[in-house]
Amino acid sequence: MASVGxxxxxASDTVTRPTADMRRFMCEAEVGxxxxxxxxxxxxxxxxxxxxxxxxAAVFLPSGTMCNEIALRVHARPGExxxxxxTAHPINFETGGPGAxxxxxxxxxxxxxxxxxxxxxxxxxxxxxxxxxxxxxxxxEQTSNLGCGSVWPLARIEAVTAVARRHGLATHMxxxxxxxxxxxxxxxxxxxxxxxxxAWIDFTKGLGAPVGAALAGTRxxxxxxxxxxxxMGGAMRQAGIIAAGGVYALRHHVKRLAEDxxxxxxxxxxxxxxxxVRLDPATIETNIVFFDLEGALTAPVAVERLLARGVRMGALxxxxxxxxxxxxxxxxxxxxxxxxxxxxxxxxxx
Numbered sequence: 505m506a507s508v509g510x511x512x513x514x515a516s517d518t519v520t521r522p523t524a525d526m527r528r529f530m531c532e533a534e535v536g537x538x539x540x541x542x543x544x545x546x547x548x549x550x551x552x553x554x555x556x557x558x559x560x561a562a563v564f565l566p567s568g569t570m571c572n573e574i575a576l577r578v579h580a581r582p583g584e585x586x587x588x589x590x591t592a593h594p595i596n597f598e599t600g601g602p603g604a605x606x607x608x609x610x611x612x613x614x615x616x617x618x619x620x621x622x623x624x625x626x627x628x629x630x631x632x633x634x635x636x637x638x639x640x641x642x643x644x645e646q647t648s649n650l651g652c653g654s655v656w657p658l659a660r661i662e663a664v665t666a667v668a669r670r671h672g673l674a675t676h677m678x679x680x681x682x683x684x685x686x687x688x689x690x691x692x693x694x695x696x697x698x699x700x701x702x703a704w705i706d707f708t709k710g711l712g713a714p715v716g717a718a719l720a721g722t723r724x725x726x727x728x729x730x731x732x733x734x735x736m737g738g739a740m741r742q743a744g745i746i747a748a749g750g751v752y753a754l755r756h757h758v759k760r761l762a763e764d765x766x767x768x769x770x771x772x773x774x775x776x777x778x779x780x781v782r783l784d785p786a787t788i789e790t791n792i793v794f795f796d797l798e799g800a801l802t803a804p805v806a807v808e809r810l811l812a813r814g815v816r817m818g819a820l821x822x823x824x825x826x827x828x829x830x831x832x833x834x835x836x837x838x839x840x841x842x843x844x845x846x847x848x849x850x851x852x853x854x
Contacts, residue, residue: 512816520710520831522714525756530745535744563729576594579674587673588645609637613628617648642674644677652788653768655689683710702721713746714746768793769788772788793827798823
């Protein structure tokens with residue numbers, strides 16, 4: 505059910521609410537002291553994630569942002585540098601966490617649709633000099649949020665991480681929407697994660713759990729991650745109640761991501777047919793739709809008018825709008841959205 509006054513909420517897939525079955529499963533979860541590794545549900549979830557990503561171990565954390573910040577702290581020392589796309593989450597949406605919490609530099613590189621290539625990585629790695637920061641970590645976000653949910657091809661991932669390994673860099677995958685990439689491509693999560701030293705998945709986006717993410721890597725990496733988790737105040741007690749949401753999601757909500765992708769494509773096709781909207785539906789790979797406005801109508805005004813009709817999207821600057829499909833938006837919700845969009849962009853009621 506959408507928020508009060510909002511019939512269709514496409515602001516983000518983070519607005520999803522746990523289903524009735526997920527809530528029941530969470531209420532019945534076995535619990536124990538998570539910090540002592542005595543919570544059976546947390547232990548089950550971390551084992552599931554480690555197996556899914558092909559890693560030795562995993563740690564349950566309150567958020568994906570915490571996964572990212574802990575990975576930075578374990579992989580890099582203060583003053584060292586991380587290579588990431590300019591649209592990467594730690595650069596844009598973690599309130600300066602890389603500098604404040606890990607003391608690292610972020611070196612932003614470019615490339616279409618939130619992705620870079622091997623040549624860009626090679627060019628960004630600093631020469632060995634006592635005057636320059638030491639390049640320490642390569643960062644990939646799968647799927648790319650600001651890249652319109654684009655899926656990194658496995659061959660490109662293997663190429664950029666090969667450059668990193670050749671130069672002695674660590675590698676990290678921000679897998680906030682990794683399972684969207686898995687469903688869209690048919691490539692297993694462990695194959696995408698194979699060349700990364702660490703990777704994580706989020707339970708609160710397309711998977712629909714109310715809280716949590718899990719970071720995976722070697723046992724030594726996870727031991728250090730636990731130290732950071734404790735230090736940063738993220739250690740918990742009977743966390744099985746919330747971890748159960750992740751367990752349920754991995755068992756029941758992965759394959760259904762295909763529905764979100766189909767809804768995103770239908771939304772894109774409908775929007776592309778409206779005057780003043782610039783959008784190529786062929787670019788929609790997963791559940792994120794970006795479109796640009798041409799003409800006098802600005803994105804903030806369009807978003808306000810859509811909201812008045814019960815549809816919420818997000819304005820990114822003056823001319824770009826973002827809409828994200830998820831399990832709380834069905835095919836009827838997409839049609840309602842398109843009806844509202846026709847009113848806003850054509851001035852005529854459906």
